[in-house]
Amino acid sequence: MLRARAIVPILAAAFVAVLAIPAGVAQQQQPPDVFPGIPEVRAVHGIVRLTLDVVLDPVSGYPAFSWNARLGVVPTIRVRPGETIEMTVHDEMRPFSGRPDDVNVHFHGLTVSPNPPGDDALGTLARPGQTLRYVVKIPADHEPGLYWYHPHAHGETYYEVTNGMSGALVVEGIQRHLPALAAMRERVIVLRDVPSGPGFVDDDMPMTGMAGMTKHAVITHSHTGPPCRPETGLQPTLNRQPDAHIGIRPGERQFFRVVNASAARYYDLSVDDAVLELVALDGVPLDAYPGTAPSRTVSHVLVPPAGRAEFVVTAPNHATVLRSACVDTGKLGDANPAAVLAHLVDPSNAAATGVMPANAAVAPAPLTAGAPLPRNVLSRPLPAPAARRTIRFTEDEHGFAIDGKTFRMNDPPAVVARSGTVEEWTVVNTTDEAHDFHIHQVHFVAESVNGVPVAGRTWLDTIDVPPRGRVRLVIDFRDPVVRGTFVYHCHILDHEDRGMMAKIRVI
Secondary structure, three states, X not given: OOOOOXXXXXXXXXXXXXXXXXXXXXXXXXXXXXOOOOOEEOOEOOEEEEEEEEEEOOOOOOEEEEEOOEEOOOOEEEEOOOOEEEEEEEEOOOOOOOOOOOEOOEEEOOOOOOOOOOOOOOOOOEXXXXXEEEEEEOOOOOOOEEXXXXXXXXXXXXXXXXXXXXXEEEEOOHHHHOHHHHHOEEEEEEEEEEEOOOOOOOOOOOOOOOOOOOOOOOEOOOOOOOOOOOOOOEEEEEOOEOOEEEXXXXXXXXXXXXXXXXXXXXXXXXXXXXXXXXXXXXXXEHHHOOOOOOOEEEOOEEEOOOOEEEEEEEOOOOOEXXXXXXXXXXXXXXXXXXXXXXXXXXXXXXXXXXXXXXXOOOOOOOOOOOOOOOOXXXXXXXXXXXXXXXXXXXXXXXEEEEOOEXXXXXXXXXXXXXXXXXXEEEEEEOOOOOEEEEEOOOOEEXXXXXXXXXXXXXXXXXXXXXXXXXXXXXXXXXXXXXXXXXXXXXXXXXXXXXXXXXXXXXX
16 A cells, blocks of 8 residues: 655745625625635636746745735636636746646636647646646536636646645536525635645655644544544645634525535535535536436535535524534545534624524525526436446555556557447445546546445536445536547545546547
């Protein structure tokens, strides 16, 4: 068993945020807010233009995105179907022997072309002093929802993503589909598990640097299931804050859009004394799958690394918390201890007592569909699979692998699929730790986990594969925009960097 969990310093730059009030919410009705918002960029004349510099943080000595000369600030991209993202990325790091210094960007979850200048994670790469220019065209029939972008330079992905190089990406339109959401305050939430404390370095990369955090989230014990061991060196944060507060009035409903931008951590999310009204997973509204209801009431939702969950929270009549429960990823898996991620408080009263006044909560109106979703391949019934495959996650003393083969950049595609078809894949985990299956460019439906049928089919692009377990998936290659070569891999990024990845070509 090879353990490759890297531990690197956290960016020391402070995060200054701008809160955007969603359209349709009257500003005079809003109480003072305490939410750590994220700046946003939007299209002008149909084009979102964004320039990111990759620099070495002068305090930590590790790479970071710099936007508008603001170190460590990564904006949320908001784009409408049919618009285009034009992103320029400058690699301004200096070459340094033994230090990773390459970079690119992957637009995670988008159903867009894998060919340059689009979402190419294989051949597009900037070395120090070079510049990348991406042109990512969002199809007019693209699903509205939450996506994200992050580096994907093989061998360096864990190192860069753990250091906070990632941002949320919203494809607009879900509020038109579910009109009740338009009247709610929207919260874009980026969860990261970042290094904390001085002196933590990547065991595989001879680098130095120190950065620490003076505040820490409240670490708690799980109330159900086996206790999780403590995690050392890594700190859960919400929008870069380890002790975040979210302003919400008693009875108020808010729309939480959560991306797990951690390199390896699982989050099992819940809000004390509240149920969650789930409306989308991995960027796709639940009812995009034919026959599925537009919302689902749940007590918690598991979000694996790189996954997204969008849900409505109705505040109880007292202060409460957004927490993650303990997640057991197997006897050889990483630690995922329970943690309080944010305090939900009435901002008009929180400074004094932290307790909400006991107002009567308003009975929430049901989340019903209004405008129809885009008609695309995901809204059509699934045909019979054109092929059935078994994919195995393996690991041994030599490293991590798929089907026993460690990834190399010059490898030919392990799978060749035909555009216009769907395939059934059984992903088998032969190891004693969880792995997180992800495939670029397309979505899939989970049919079963460990032989148990999955109730309530939804479209996903990431899924947990339990230790010594298996999942059966139907993967959709029907959209012609995704013709080309891309990858599938474990999204526990130290596993991917050490070889748990393979190529697929769609022809």
